[in-house]
Amino acid sequence: MTAVLEPSPANSSIRDTILEHTRNIGIAAHIDAGKTTCTERVLFYSGVVHKIGEVHEGNATTDWMEQERERGITITSAAISCGWTTSEGPYAGIDHRINIIDTPGHVDFTAEVERSLRVLDGAVAVFTSVEGVQPQSETVWRQMDKYHVPRLAFINKMDRMGSDFLSALQTMRDKLGANAHPLFLAIGAEENFKGLIDLVKMVAYIYDESDESGVKFDTVEIPSDQIDQANEYRESLIGAVSDFDDDIANKYLEGEDISEDELRLAIRKATVSIKFVGVIPGSAFKNKGVQMLMDAVVDYLPCPLDLPPMKGEDSDENPVEVAPDDSKQVAGLAFKLMTDPFVGKLVFYRVYQGSLKKGSTLYNPRTRKSERVSRLMIMKADAREDIDVAYSGDICALIGVKDVVTGDTLCDKSLDLRLEPPTFPEPVISMSIEPATKADQEKMSIGLQRLSEEDPTFGLSSNEETGQTIIAGMGELHLDIIRDRLFREFKVEATAGKPQIAYRETITSSSEGVGKFVRQSGGRGQYGHAVIQIESLEKGKGIELENKIVGGSIPKEFIKPTLDGIKEAAQGGVIAGYPVIDFKVSLVDGSFHDVDSSEMAFKMAGIFAFKDAMKKATPILLEPIMKVEVSTPDEYQGELIGDLNRRRGQIQGMESRGTVCIIDAFVPLENMFGYSTDMRSLSSGRADYSMTPSHFDQVPQSLIQNIVETSSREPARS
Template sequence: MQKYLDGVALTVDEIHTGIHALILKGGMYPVLCGSALANVGVQLMLDAVVRYLPAPIEMPPVKGTNPDTDAEVECELKDDAPFVALAFKIATDPFVGKLIFFRVYSGVVTSGSYIYNASKGSRERLGRIVRMHANHREDVTEVYSGEIAAAIGLKDVTTGDTLCTEDHPIVLERPTFAEPVISMAIEPKTKADQEKIGAALQKFMEEDPTFRVHTDEETLQTIISGMGELHLDIIVDRMRREFKVEANVGAPQVAFKETVRQTAEAQGKYIKQSGGRGQYGDCWLRVEPMEQGFGYEFVDEVKGGVIPREYIPAIEKGVKESLTRGIQAGFQIVDIKVTVFDGSYHEVDSSEMSFKMAASMAFQSACNKATPVIMEPIMKIEVLTPEQYMGDVIGDLNSKRGQILEMTERGQMKVVRAMVPLASMFGYVTSLRSLTQGRASSTMEFDHYADVPNNVAQTIITGKKK
């Protein structure tokens, strides 16, 4: 820096070294522009990665947890240290099948050796190892600490799994993936497509942790879920290009969820007598609201043997099945703690089935008492618009139940940031283009779930019952 201030011209190498040093300290963040589709700026970006970003040896050691002792473990970047790697990406190759991309944080791994998947507790043999150069594969026999390669032949590995040795187990921090916020029905156009669509969707799920597939129990339709309209459009397009599968898709549907806002208790009693041995199950459940992202927890507080231990799993199964059926509108129930704390049984008539039914009845009753609500995904949106259209943009966002967060300037343009329900944003790119004569642009990403207003909730419930 002093040399520059003194008016002395810097060499190219000195400039590269200075940028690299600043990036290491967090004093500079490189921003590069380009287009992968047009192959513009791609080589410059790759050169910048090599020149400026930290080499593995310049980073502090990665830390993980021993799954047996919960003790913190540090991975040294040494070839003679125990092998540790993270599977960070899965791709499907038409010639070799599934490719597991992994980065070695410690030690060395060789093709043909056995590795331990500490995330799943399974052991697999590592077949071929390849180093990828775009779409060209180079076979290698060893991968050293700090290097990236792809494995062929691993069947039980998913994105985020830690690979290591059984003698030195360690689990690295897994990447976090958001839950899907949008769904649509999909069906093959022909019988030939029907035979291939399942395999295609399965491969996409293996590659992309934010993509989900399930079958609707009522309509038996195949439902695909993802992070937005564009995400699912790309999936359908890839299915056509890579697997030659043509499909019809339905209108996008928002991934609503349900939860409770208060604590409540209820009894479920299932008694059935029809000649011979009857059915008897009786349990008390307590439901409690939990923080967003908590998911679900089942707790057993039964004391004194009022419910035999062998029936507790059946009660939990009844609760889990009820979670998928919803409270008011049939959406997944989340962020809830369920506790079984009392009940009774019959020595002859009680069975797992009767307690599962009793649990389902108690859970539904308790949830109805606990102020059930429907939640919807809220998106964070940023609109870049000329000043003359700013009023129209804000008015349009307000009409979509949006909440304006801030308005700033970026050069000659105005920036509007807001929170808007996803349900109001289908086709927004087209409507924004029409509203601003094609001069505005927007970016949108999922932010959080929020309770649906009562009037909107009633419309949703009525629509689900039709």
């Protein structure tokens, strides 16, 4: 826990907001849980905007892209800064700067969530009070766990029919395994939701219904019919945080009173540990609970100093740590690229150490080049504000830096270190794309190249056999948005082929493979000979390559080319030419020729050895399986289950929530095309669904021949 510190003379003269009073947070959740609406209320209550924007009206501040406003969804993460001052607790009366990133909820844009969480210090996970934890909520939660992000939970939409705060809280415990405890309780639900009970102060806040903005509320005593419930949940809250604070534990066991500030500090310590989640009910749309959420962000989520130093490697691959300190050399991570119509290429940058001045030079260890930062900006959605200096803990945008990709470290040249970049899922769908006219060819190439730089999950390749351009992404909507952006931003009309699934291949047994590349054509020939052993790995383990050569049967300089050949061969398997995953190759033997051996010959030997071994290792074809959740009125349950079964779906379970039935299933991605239309037809438009990538599974033998024939006609690969 970091106590409130007075600014040091050095800091106070140069920083508007000291590090202790800075919060970098993200708002993340399942699609349509209310993230953008929640962000919009924060901006209104903090004074950044003076009129509340609405998603359904297409004027939300952080949904600034035309495609976002038309569809009513968030597509790209938007960064925005605001100030917040609490009236209670250890930070009372102190201005805090809160940098917020509003992330997309749709599974097709999960990369935006991934890279945002990589650079954030804390997060607010939003759930709905009706559905509770949904499939994409689970994905986002796992991403937060992956990057060790402390978090609060906001149970939104308490005004909706069927809302139940405690039931939604229980789904967090059951489905996420979260140590979740209420910081507030709801007063009423559905149309009777009128306020919150503060379990720290043990008072109630009742909103003034005559003030639709939600600014006015009265602090009153806890309603008599909820006082027992409030005492029970406060006791449970104290018991939960006592595991993280010895002083609280001793007082709790001895029955002593615990003050508000003591409890707040204990909740903060527990939250920063990532092993506790405070939960707050509210209704962003009806303007209730958002102020309490923001007070909790200041009180409980960490500042950059509360977290462990960022880990990286120096040029010799020795581990290094980077901690927030304005006086040291600058180091930070480029986590997002964006093309701005007015200023060109924007590089979103998190400063982890040092301070960065406009006009200074940053070194990129990946390219071994230095580049000048011509301008520095703080982003406010699609607006921007020029600044002269960015300090440790800041999130800013750089202009003038050219040769950068997502995940690059940019630092002072004397440091020459690399911070751990975010990781991204592989594309699951691809299609061919062609310009409508020959005149559009060059514009399309430029547009696609820029879009692929911005989006790490958007793949771009060329098919050598057909000459077609192949684009790959996370789903139909993802590729549809790409085509739409080509048209609007780059003025390119393009037609797309039929979507192709990104299948994978793997092996189910072990085998040995021999590869020989021998060419004699007069003069110096070519000679390479490699023997490998291949074995299968568990799902998700990827590819492992090991050199087991002893006695110099293959000279050291030819080992790497041989392994490179194996990696290259794994890009196209022996069944239908799809990438091979989850296997281990050991290079065990081989031979060489004093004159004729070369790197190229051993690379070819590696390719031949891999193909030989894979054919003998019982290869199988894998297809992407989606986790699908369908919400439907009970009367349509039978028809929808039957339809999922026809799509080779495996029903995992059903759950009734009021009059709604939730169907969980695993369904092959190939059979989900057009599902939205069929589902609405079967349910008279009353059902809804969401899906998220789950895993790869074996394709039934009866379907393999058809897939092989399709891939040979249009060999699109991801």
